[in-house]
Amino acid sequence: MIGEIILIAILVSAACAIPGVFLVLRKMALMSDAISHAVLPGIVIGFLMTRSLSSPLLFVGAVGTGLLTVILTESLVKxxxxKEDAAIGLVFPxxxxIGVILVSRYTGNVHLDIDAVLLGELVFAPLDRISFLGYDIGPRTAWVMGIILLLNIGVLALFFKEMKIATFDPGLSKSLGFSPVLLQYILMISVSITTVGAFDAVGSILVVALMIAPAxxxxxxxxxLKTMIILSVIIGIVSSVLGFLIAWALDASAxxxxxxxxxxxxxxxxLFAPDxxxxxxxxxxxxxxxxxxxTMLTIHLSHHRSEKQCDLECHEQHLTEHINWDRHFASQVVRKAIGDGMISSSQGLLKLTQAGEQNVKTAMME
Amino acid sequence: MIFLADYTLKIVALGSALLGIVAGSLGTFAVLRKQSLLGDSISHAALPGIVLAFMITGSKSSLILLLGAAVAGWIGSYFILGIIRHSRISSDGAQGVILSVFFGIGLLLLTYIQSQPNAAQAGLDKYLFGQAAALLKEDLWITVIFGTVAIICMALFWKEFKLMTFDPIYGQSLGFSERATDLMITALIVIAIVTGLSTVGVILMSSMLIAPASAARQWTNKMGAMVVLSAFFGALGGVAGALLSSLIPNLPTGPAIVLCLTAIVILSLLLSPNRGILARSAQRYRNRFAFSLQKLLLDLYHLEENHTDGERAHSIKTISLIRSREGNIRIALQALESNNWATQTDEKLWTLTQDGRIQAEKLLNKGEENL
Structure with missing residues (x-):
């Protein structure tokens, strides 16, 4: 059973990571937050109509309210x-x-409770199985998320070039004849579908984490872009599998x-990203x-080398006074300058080398 | 007024009103600075603070839990500002990450302590959706104290905040630090959010900041007036929602308040006298009508010019031939008549009056001047 749970975790995080990349690149990350909250009334209405959590009507309802969020937000902005941020913040709460009120008023004793909405029930997901021709073919959630993952990959494969152009250069995309608005709605539909599918497993709020954080x-x-998509899928999978194992050990929310x-x-x-x-x-x-x-040190040395006080000015001890470096930094600089072959030091007296002279020249020329 | 005699209801109504005032007035800054969703992130980020405060102290006193919430919320917002400053991730991405990850950590801790054998933690999850009915006198005092501190801070730094909100570059040139202002305003927003967590809950608290301020923005262009109005709207929505939720069973407080506030926003968007949707469409309609009158006047004038035989009156049919699809001609003609620019002859034909001719010539001259 653990194997099946991990399989579901992998499918969910991979399916979430793909639309997440585009949300992040298009600076619409919070739209996923909005949609993940706003699908709730759609799910509840679908549930109230069918009394089943596995009916496809839930998807229809949720995608409907997901798109409604986008449309309402955009018409408010229009x-x-x-402003746009306030519009999002007005629509989804x-x-x-409405969703929470529907849940608490009309679904009293049934399976759909607030905790399930918020947290999902990954651990129980394998209990809900589907069978084909009398044979058990696995947990329903795994199939649903597998199909959604394939859908997302399919959309990506079909529209990769268009999505890329529309994301990075909407103007060019429009002039080439791909409507950025249409592509945006395709993205929003994919976000809504993925959210509803993942809702069972991870709850409506933490879908945001799986979409935005890996991306x-x-x-x-x-x-x-391609590397980013692959990386975020991998990051999503690794963190969700590790996360599940930790939750399993602690007996806490997956x-x-x-x-x-x-x-x-x-x-x-x-903290540690290479660049x-x-x-x-x-x-x-x-x-x-x-x-x-x-460079400053070499210029300083070249200024003072012919002066009478050269012995004084060109001394490491003196730098703290003259250039206002603290002792630690001064010795760091001198060490680096010696290492770079810019100066040489004999008993604390610093002298420019050939390379140092050259460095001064180029610095002054610039 | 009868139900206000009820002790619980009195506390609930008072608490929500206070909360509405605090959140409404401070929300003004969030909305004007285009940081509306920062409140959402902060309130989600407060959850682990609540749980950790409980885990460390073992106390369920609201004050301690809310202090934990404030610390976590402030750390979350500090992280958001840090991520924006030190990486190429834009503010929406930074907020999305912090919001969901902090909330996830909060849920992890909450479910972890729930799985522990002692049941002392029961009731912590009221902070998810809020529970006005469970408000105690202690909560009221917390709201009063936190809120007063926040509003006094706002009043003290009013000029600076205003300046940095509308013209940060000028403000910086005067020597105010943008970073310090950011952190201070964020800290005030954190306070406002924390005061509402037990009533509205972490998930919907951001609405208490955004909705009253967005509604107030529709009615005024002055910042001072906006703060006062926003506080009023916040109190109104808060009390209405909290009372509804106390009176109707199974109606959670947070969502009830949010829907009341949403209603206030919708009404404001529709009805505000200057920028409101209704006022603007009425204005647009008036403009279009005035324009169509002018056009009709000119049409009559050109008809007269082209009929050199002196036939100056025309039937509605003739007039409508040159004015296809331009609204109701009869109404427009009557409007011209009431302006004394056109009149009807005995044969039911329409002709310009002398005034109308002068008016049309004025319009034509004006048109040529504009060219």
Whole structure:
């Protein structure tokens, strides 16, 4: 059974990661938050009509309310009376509230309760099975998410070029005849369908984590769209499987643990990403500062070398006074300058080398 | 007024009113600074703070839990600002990550302590959707104290906040730090959010910030008036929602308040006298009608010019030939008549009056001048 749960976790996170990449690139990440809240009334209405959580009508309802969110938000923005962020923030809480009220008033004793909406029930997902010709062919959620994953891959394969252009250059895309609006709606439909499918497993709120966190993590690691999609699928899968195992050990919410692991992955990338990570930013800034200081040192030495006080001015001890470096930084600079072959030092007296002279010349010329 | 005699209801109504005032007035800044959704992220991010505060202290006192919420919310917003500053991820992505991950951590911790044998944690999940009916006097005091502090801060730094909201570059040139203002306003928003968590819950709290301010924005262009109005709308929606939820069984407070606030927003969008949707479509209709009158006047004038035989009056049929699909001609002609620009002859034919001719010539001259 654990195997089946892990399979579902993999399918859910892979299916979520794909539309997530485009949401992040198009700066619409919060639209997934809005849609994931707003599908609730659609699901509830579908459930109330069919009294079953596996009816396709739930998908229809949820995709309907998901699209309704987008349409309402856009028409609010179009009136010019509210800004886009406020429009999103007005629409989805209202729809979500309707959903919560419907749940708490009309679904009293049935399976659909608030916790299931928020958390999903990954652990129970394998219990809901489907059979074909009398043979058990596996958990329903796995099939549903598998189909949604294939759908997302299919849309991606069909419209990859168009999505790419529409994402990075909407103007060009329009002039080439692909309507960015149409592609946006395709994306929104895919987000809504994925959200409803994943809702069973991870709950309506944490879908956002699986869509946005892997994609932003991948965005810190690469500049290439294809690589970004593949990376975010991998990051999503790894964090959700790890998350599930942690939740299993702690006997806590699988969805919560999966989202937490997505957060850990993001944090790691944010700190340690090779080019854009915080550490490499700091290191780069430091080395730039040092390089500049070395150039300053060589210029300083070249200024003072023919003066009488040369012995005094060109001394490592003196730098703290003259250039206002602290002792530690000064010795760092001198060490780097010696390492770079710019200067030589004999008993603390610093002297420019050939390369150092050259460095001064180029620096002054510029 | 009878039901206000009920002690619980009194507390609920008072608490929601106070909350509406605090959230409404501080929400003004969030909306004007285009940071509406920051509130959503902060309130989601507050959840792990609540649970951790309980895990560390073992206490379920609202004050301690809400302090935990405030710390977590503030850390979350600090992370969001940090991610935006130090990476190429834009604000929506940063908010999406922090919101969902913090909320996930919160749920992980919440379900973890729920699976523990002692049942002391029962009731923590009221912070998800809020439960006005469970408000205690203690909660009221917390709202009053937090809210007063926040509103006093706002009043003290009013000029600075206003300046940094509308013209941050000018503000910086005067020596105010954008970063410090950001952090302070965020801290105030955190306070506003925290005061509402037990009533409205973490998921819907952002609405308390956005909705009253968005509604108030429709009625005024002055920031001071907007804050006051927004506080009023917040209190109105808060009380209405909380009372409804107390009176109707199985109606959770948070969603009830959100729907009341949404109704206020919709009414404001429709009815506001200057920018409202109704006012604007009425204005558009009036403009179109005035334009069609002018056009009709000119048409009559040209008809006269072209009929050199002196035939100056025309039947509605003739006039409608040159004015196909332009609304009801009879009404337009009657409007011209009431302006004394056209009159009807005895044979039911229409002709321009002298005034009408002068008016048409004025229009034509104006048109040529504009060319």
């Amino acid at each position: 009136t010019g009376l509210v 209202a729809l979500f509230s 932003t993590t991948a965005y810190l690691l690469t500049d290439d 969805a919560g643990a999966m989202a937490s692991m997505c957060g850990v992955a993001f944090l790691l990338a944010f 854009r990570g915080l550490l490499s930013q700091i290191r780069r800034k430091h080395s730039q500062k040092l390089e500049f200081a070395v």
